Amino acid sequence: MASPIVKESTSPEERLLKLLSEPSVQSLLTTVSRLPVFSKEMALAFKDDLDLLLALKQLKYFWNLPQSQLAILLEVMARQLEGPSQAAPFQEFLRVLTQTPNHAKNIKHLNDQLPAEVKAEYLRNADYLETADAHAVYPTSIYRQCDGFTLATKDASTIEAVMSTTLTTTIKIARKVLEPSNHLLYNIYKPLGRCVAVVDDKVDAIYGKELDAYFAGHGIEFKKIVSSGNEADKDIRDVERILVSLKKVGLADPQSNKIAPPEDRFVVTPTDLMITTLTKTQDMAAVGEVVRMLDGVDGMVVKYSTQPSEALRNVSVQTAKTNPNWAEMEKKGATSKLLEAGRDGESFCNLGFCFHFPDYSCPLLIAEMISGQAEGQLLQLLVKFGRVKKVLDIGTFTGYSSLAMAEALPEELDGSAVLVAGHQVGLVGSSWVTSSLLRPTSDHYPSGRTRSGGRDQLAKSCCSGDGRVVTLERQEEAAKMAAENWASSPHVGKIESRVGEAQALLQELASQGESFDLVFLDVDKPGYFALYQTLMETGLLRVGGLLAVDNTISVRCDEVCEMAVLPLHDRANELLTDWREVVMRLGFSNTSAMRYKGEELTGERLSVNGEGARALNAGLLADDRVLQVMLPLRDGLTLAFRQH
Numbered sequence: 248m249a250s251p252i253v254k255e256s257t258s259p260e261e262r263l264l265k266l267l268s269e270p271s272v273q274s275l276l277t278t279v280s281r282l283p284v285f286s287k288e289m290a291l292a293f294k295d296d297l298d299l300l301l302a303l304k305q306l307k308y309f310w311n312l313p314q315s316q317l318a319i320l321l322e323v324m325a326r327q328l329e330g331p332s333q334a335a336p337f338q339e340f341l342r343v344l345t346q347t348p349n350h351a352k353n354i355k356h357l358n359d360q361l362p363a364e365v366k367a368e369y370l371r372n373a374d375y376l377e378t379a380d381a382h383a384v385y386p387t388s389i390y391r392q393c394d395g396f397t398l399a400t401k402d403a404s405t406i407e408a409v410m411s412t413t414l415t416t417t418i419k420i421a422r423k424v425l426e427p428s429n430h431l432l433y434n435i436y437k438p439l440g441r442c443v444a445v446v447d448d449k450v451d452a453i454y455g456k457e458l459d460a461y462f463a464g465h466g467i468e469f470k471k472i473v474s475s476g477n478e479a480d481k482d483i484r485d486v487e488r489i490l491v492s493l494k495k496v497g498l499a500d501p502q503s504n505k506i507a508p509p510e511d512r513f514v515v516t517p518t519d520l521m522i523t524t525l526t527k528t529q530d531m532a533a534v535g536e537v538v539r540m541l542d543g544v545d546g547m548v549v550k551y552s553t554q555p556s557e558a559l560r561n562v563s564v565q566t567a568k569t570n571p572n573w574a575e576m577e578k579k580g581a582t583s584k585l586l587e588a589g590r591d592g593e594s595f596c597n598l599g600f601c602f603h604f605p606d607y608s609c610p611l612l613i614a615e616m617i618s619g620q621a622e623g624q625l626l627q628l629l630v631k632f633g634r635v636k637k638v639l640d641i642g643t644f645t646g647y648s649s650l651a652m653a654e655a656l657p658e659e660l661d662g663s664a665v666l667v668a669g670h671q672v673g674l675v676g677s678s679w680v681t682s683s684l685l686r687p688t689s690d691h692y693p694s695g696r697t698r699s700g701g702r703d704q705l706a707k708s709c710c711s712g713d714g715r716v717v718t719l720e721r722q723e724e725a726a727k728m729a730a731e732n733w734a735s736s737p738h739v740g741k742i743e744s745r746v747g748e749a750q751a752l753l754q755e756l757a758s759q760g761e762s763f764d765l766v767f768l769d770v771d772k773p774g775y776f777a778l779y780q781t782l783m784e785t786g787l788l789r790v791g792g793l794l795a796v797d798n799t800i801s802v803r804c805d806e807v808c809e810m811a812v813l814p815l816h817d818r819a820n821e822l823l824t825d826w827r828e829v830v831m832r833l834g835f836s837n838t839s840a841m842r843y844k845g846e847e848l849t850g851e852r853l854s855v856n857g858e859g860a861r862a863l864n865a866g867l868l869a870d871d872r873v874l875q876v877m878l879p880l881r882d883g884l885t886l887a888f889r890q891h
């Protein structure tokens with residue numbers, strides 16, 4: 248099926264795309280990618296055709312193979328399965344393909360040029376493999392597979408692990424390999440673009456010139472490392488010398504080609520600096536350095552943002568105490584940053600320590616969910632700058648964002664305090680007196696604005712102006728804790744808490760004719776897009792109003808790795824803890840795929856959240872009623888202005 252395509256007179260790039268789109272080729276590639284090619288059974292099944300077996304072993308990794316290598320392997324398949332006449336057109340195809348500038352680039356980079364349904368099928372396969380056989384989509388080397396299995400006690404004090412590595416190799420006994428017409432070495436090194444050879448001084452003396460000529464003749468960059476071939480020199484020092492030479496000739500992990508080399512980068516931002524440090528690194532000290540830089544960025548954002556009020560600081564402290572890991576971590580000193588910040592009278596960067604212990608056994612109070620200082624101050628700034636009066640806070644949790652926004656709302660003490668129906672307090676002429684009188688409040692959790700506050704509550708409510716925050720929370724317990732956290736604030740009277748599912752509460756608010764100047768959306772991400780649609784369709788977000796959405800950066804973990812960590816890929820097992828920390832600290836906590844080499848990092852919830860954030864981002868982009876910008880504050884904060 249494939250040979251008529253390669254014979255066509257179109258450009259080699261077009262022919263390659265057509266080949267990949269040919270159903271029989273696609274089916275062959277996806278099927279082979281799922282085969283256990285290194286197994287004994289597979290070897291025995293193909294024992295009579297070792298060339299075919301070798302081709303299959305490599306084809307398994309087609310997704311990450313250079314384009315010209317795929318062409319070589321298809322030629323082998325055609326020759327072995329259908330005979331030399333069917334294979335012949337592939338040789339000419341390969342010749343012209345290797346003259347194209349991108350022939351050494353991986354197949355997966357052609358993805359976006361494939362027809363939509365073909366692309367979708369390849370992506371489905373890659374997704375499947377990510378779980379079933381991660382090595383097939385993230386190979387360290389196509390000749391090596393690693394596996395591991397770990398069991399741990401609940402407190403992780405004992406870990407039992409079994410690890411294995413499977414190596415495969417091909418040994419060819421051949422004559423005249425350095426004759427220009429012999430394609431044995433060409434087929435291996437042409438797709439890679441270069442060859443580094445370790446030869447001993449005797450071989451170099453006899454074949455050195457021929458070696459140089461062979462690779463030069465085929466336009467393949469060639470570097471030779473000549474070492475002593477004497478028996479006396481064959482010890483660990485010689486190995487070290489060879490390794491140092493390999494480094495000198497620049498034998499980098501091919502994965503590092505995926506990102507611009509450090510010297511080609513225009514380093515401006517702290518993130519640039521961190522990425523260049525990581526890509527240049529050969530040692531773990533640089534990873535530590537990057538972590539310190541990241542800490543520095545967070546710290547600086549906090550230090551140079553207005554400090555939160557005492558009441559907001561208290562919300563952070565109370566929330567942190569709810570974390571089941573708090574005491575444990577305090578013992579281990581893992582919360583030192585938090586404690587120091589508290590001691591120095593500074594506020595908390597965020598409660599990021601949870602990332603080190605992602606055991607979210609407590610379904611409700613996960614301290615990490617709090618929005619934190621910088622975000623709180625940004626919300627305050629938006630409220631003030633936008634002269635906002637009505638705020639909708641979707642996702643109360645322990646009350647940080649509600650209180651932050653309430654603090655920034657106007658205080659218009661131009662009316663006098665009144666006592667209504669024995670236990671409701673308001674200001675004559677203020678909008679909320681009317682609305683709270685008309686609206687039954689018994690379903691709503693008591694706060695300053697609702698009933699059952701008692702005398703202190705009434706006194707506090709007297710101070711409220713005409714700004715108002717309505718905050719929604721599905722968990723009764725969280726709403727209760729929020730109310731306790733607000734109790735000491737003079738702004739408590741501006742907050743009205745409603746308990747229930749956000750979608751239902753939005754419908755309720757809409758039916759009451761409400762609309763808001765500012766909406767802060769910070770609930771479970773899978774529901775983001777539906778809630779956004781309701782806000783827009785019902786007019787709850789008024790024209791001219793602003794929607795702020797938290798946690799909108801949702802990158803896939805492998806993308807993060809490509810950006811920052813892949814050069815360390817080969818040593819991933821040993822580095823796992825460190826690079827996980829780097830990924831987390833880079834701020835991409837909302838990743839949609841938290842698997843790496845088959846290991847699940849932090850669980851399904853984050854994965855689902857990532858998809859939800861992506862759906863919202865796509866929805867916002869497609870909606871010309873809003874003008875939006877995503878800020879890289881922690882794991883993303885999107886501001887969307889409703890223009891019509």
Ligand SMILES: C[S@@+](CC[C@H](N)C(=O)[O-])C[C@H]1O[C@@H](n2cnc3c(N)ncnc32)[C@H](O)[C@@H]1O
Pocket residue numbers: 616617618619641642643644645646647648649719720721722725747748749750769770771774
């Ligand atoms: C990230 S926290 C909110 C943090 C809060 N804005 C702050 O500043 O600390 C999300 C909260 O939304 C609540 N929630 C999640 N999905 C919800 C839904 N569909 N309806 C109502 N509440 C929801 C959760 O129980 C949780 O308390």
